[in-house]
Amino acid sequence: MLAYVYFRNMRQAGHEIRITVMDSHTAGEPTRVVLAGGPELGAGSMAVRKERFRRQFDHYRQALIHEPRGHDALVGALLCPPEDPASAAGVIFFNNAGYLGMCGHGAIGVAATLHALKRISPGKFQLETPAGVIQCEQHAHGETTIANVASYRYRQAVKVTVPGRGVITGDIAWGGNWFFLVEEHGLKLEFGNLPALTAFACDLRQALASRGITGANGEEIDHMELTGPSRTASARNFVLCPGLAYDRSPCGTGTSAKLACLHADGKLKPGEIWRQESIIGSQFSARYEIADPPGYVRPLITGTAHITSQAEMILQPGDPFRWGIAGPDHGQFQPNF
Numbered sequence: 104m105l106a107y108v109y110f111r112n113m114r115q116a117g118h119e120i121r122i123t124v125m126d127s128h129t130a131g132e133p134t135r136v137v138l139a140g141g142p143e144l145g146a147g148s149m150a151v152r153k154e155r156f157r158r159q160f161d162h163y164r165q166a167l168i169h170e171p172r173g174h175d176a177l178v179g180a181l182l183c184p185p186e187d188p189a190s191a192a193g194v195i196f197f198n199n200a201g202y203l204g205m206c207g208h209g210a211i212g213v214a215a216t217l218h219a220l221k222r223i224s225p226g227k228f229q230l231e232t233p234a235g236v237i238q239c240e241q242h243a244h245g246e247t248t249i250a251n252v253a254s255y256r257y258r259q260a261v262k263v264t265v266p267g268r269g270v271i272t273g274d275i276a277w278g279g280n281w282f283f284l285v286e287e288h289g290l291k292l293e294f295g296n297l298p299a300l301t302a303f304a305c306d307l308r309q310a311l312a313s314r315g316i317t318g319a320n321g322e323e324i325d326h327m328e329l330t331g332p333s334r335t336a337s338a339r340n341f342v343l344c345p346g347l348a349y350d351r352s353p354c355g356t357g358t359s360a361k362l363a364c365l366h367a368d369g370k371l372k373p374g375e376i377w378r379q380e381s382i383i384g385s386q387f388s389a390r391y392e393i394a395d396p397p398g399y400v401r402p403l404i405t406g407t408a409h410i411t412s413q414a415e416m417i418l419q420p421g422d423p424f425r426w427g428i429a430g431p432d433h434g435q436f437q438p439n440f
């Protein structure tokens with residue numbers, strides 16, 4: 104408790120903090136890359152540094168992602184010095200609800216950012232993430248391909264009773280995050296249907312959690328993926344991310360989970376192109392290679408990110424929302440009217 108009060112006072116009494124970021128969107132889904140002024144996480148793997156970020160510096164996540172500087176759909180990416188000098192960068196992904204082991208659209212956003220800053224040139228490079236090392240290629244015309252972490256279907260045709268909605272059947276798959284993929288949801292996968300899709304996916308996630316249905320090692324299934332046909336691609340999806348925001352992009356890790364299921368069902372061969380469309384109509388091109396151990400695939404996801412801004416976030420002492428709405432100082436706010 105004393106330590107908490109000490110750190111809280113330090114934050115309140117502190118000086119102005121400036122954090123330099125570059126924002127982009129990948130197929131519509133935003134990424135905010137922290138270039139300078141973020142927390143110093145020290146040495147260790149990205150998984151170790153992610154835990155340090157979570158335990159000691161979560162107020163930075165809240166300041167960068169929550170309103171008034173951010174919003175619920177935003178994914179943050181803190182650039183870190185890599186462990187292996189051969190890597191272009193280490194990166195830790197975070198969002199409004201917490202931290203992500205891996206983020207496909209985010210990795211493409213990081214690649215576009217490093218390219219815009221001339222820290223990489225077209226060609227191959229690697230990124231270190233908490234979920235492992237990601238091989239990437241920046242193409243001359245602006246697209247990026249990422250070879251995601253090995254992905255697999257963990258359980259097939261899992262049935263869950265969702266209060267008010269009956270029994271829903273889906274597959275549990277790993278694509279760098281845990282996904283529950285549902286084909287028989289009875290909903291129109293259309294942009295105009297976002298409130299109904301979000302409500303369904305929230306109920307489903309809640310039902311999975313309350314029935315103790317998890318990924319491997321009891322890990323929470325925090326991404327819901329509703330899939331269906333597309334007029335212009337192989338398939339369309341709606342992905343609910345942790346929290347209440349949906350993925351504007353086709354979701355790199357969600358597309359990876361889908362490829363793992365298609366492979367497990369014998370519906371897509373290695374190297375065959377799968378075009379995944381998002382709920383806003385943007386697309387990724389995807390394929391996979393066989394990976395180890397048996398049943399695993401290595402997804403290759405290609406997409407394009409565009410830079411939208413470069414900015415300096417300013418955190419002034421005395422600002423009751425300096426660490427974001429619902430951030431650590433929020434309770435201190437005294438309306439002055």
Ligand code: PYC
Pocket residue numbers: 132178205206207208209280344350352353354355356357
């Ligand atoms: O592209 O993997 C992804 C992703 C995860 C959450 C938001 N986007």
